Amino acid sequence: MASVEFMEVAKSFGNVEAVTDINIAIDDGEFAVLVGPSGCGKSTLLRILAGLERATRGSIMVGGKVVDDLPPKDRDVAMVFQNYALYPQKTVAANMGFPLKMRGTDRKEIERRVQETAKILGLEDLLKRYPKQLSGGQRQRVAMGRAIIRNPSVFLFDEPLSNLDAKLRVRMRAEIKEIQQRLKTTTVYVTHDQVEAITMSDKIVVMRSGRVEQVGGPLDVFDRPANRFVAGFIGSPAMNFLDGKIISSGTGPEFVTESGLTCRLPEGCVRDLSQCASIGIRPEHIDLADEDVANAFNLRISVVEPTGADTMIIARSGTDELSALIKGRHAFDPGDSILLKPLPGMLHYFAQDGTAIHV
């Protein structure tokens, strides 16, 4: 078990900077998730940590020791790849036992630990099979088994669930989290799926274009996003953004969008009204307004998506569009006009450059 620290890490491939100025500290036993859209450099960071790539600048510490010059095998990290990377010519048992074999563990001990690990993962009956005889979920488990069997300092997961179907993904998500909590091994997990990131992590690192946008606890990042990118990326369905400006009217501050929508804002919402260039509202923080109150938007419905428990409504006015997740079932039709109001205190304010303005 060990802490992990990225210090000023940068990596370029030719002229392309894949990651720059990365500073992340992950505590011992913590479950850290690197999340961001494809190509943001999260996998590159993981590969640098594993020793499969060399950082162009900066340093990485595992357990307080600089590991920059160590080959992957000497870093005491275990990795699970997106395509599982099982050895096709080896049985499940041989796959799981391989890291131990490479460390010179004796055969009896390997057998014992393979059995023990197989039991944890429910693979006892599959030990003699070959990877091609397994389903996706089973392969995933074998890859997990191969990682946990040698009790490494750090687990590295590179989008391990993205090849599974939606249902299995949810189950494996819980299983990985459970195993990590039981073993208390420091984990660095890469995903582009923000739901995975929020549900699994103790710490989220949101990345974009090779840079870290925000590091924090999952709810922190959700509740207090550092900028418009993080706000839009974290949370599903995604946050609505309205561009415009705040003006002060006689009755208090009011947000006016470019296409003329207006909405009354609570007093003291932003210290400097002129700074605010857009507001963000999460779809689940929008409710129906009964009458044309001053803090509601008057919109026309363009799409109604009943989800069963809730109703998702996409409504427009000019170039402005809002999606709202309304509790319960509602009989709306496209073309109807609708009054939507943001829940008080749930608005996010952003400056021109996209950084969040916290009150």
Next chain:
Amino acid sequence: MSPRTGTILISAALFALTLGCAGIVFFPYYWMIVSSLEAASLFEWPPRLVPSNVTMDAYVKIFTERDVFTWFKNTAFVASATSIFCTLVAINGGYALSRFRTGGTTAFSIFILFSQLLPATLIVVPLYVIFRQTGLYNSLIGLAIADAAFVLPLATWLMKGFFDRIPVEVEEQAMVDGCTRVGAFYRIVLPLALPGLVVVVAMSFITGWDEFFLARTLISSQSNWVFSVGLTSFETQYAIAWDEMMAAAVVFALPAVFFFLFVQRYLVSGLTSGAVKG
């Protein structure tokens, strides 16, 4: 004509075509065997497809009067050495071309392939001069090196193709699991490329086995003759001992046939798929 009759007719026609092709391919071998068993029949018209006076005289003769065992031994040595040289270089070269991307990798790969296009006749004279100067002339090892050099471009490309299909993650996983890069290559990657390896071994072995042009040029003493060169000794100034030559040809071909039968299973899977599912 009902569709069913049509299908049967098409099947019959295809079967006949296949049979015809097989006949064209196998007839020379059949004729070789027939001729080795009955010398007189070779130039008769109409040809006698079934020999009437079968005799093993030609076989007895080649084993008693000719140096067949020496040819055999030399050929086996050259073929094995060619196969070993070629395989060792091709697996390492193919791996390097597949995995390490530096500036000139692609250009170099194509250059290698182009060298395959050069005919042996173009290279044999310089090769002769070099071999004389380096003491490789008239040595079986020298011949094996020359043979290997001719198979290498294709063999390297073949191996590169096989390595390209093995997911790099499997190898990286092995490195994280405790292997060095070399260890990962030999323990994980190479076993996965086994079908390709068999193709390269077979191809280089057969080239070393039946190559004639280089063997004729680079070997001078009779004690170093390989089988393909030995076969020409049946042709003298005044006569050609066809039955003996054919008998020797049968003996010469047999090991290659058995070798192919043995590796055929891998060869087919190697040539057609070679795919490795991760």
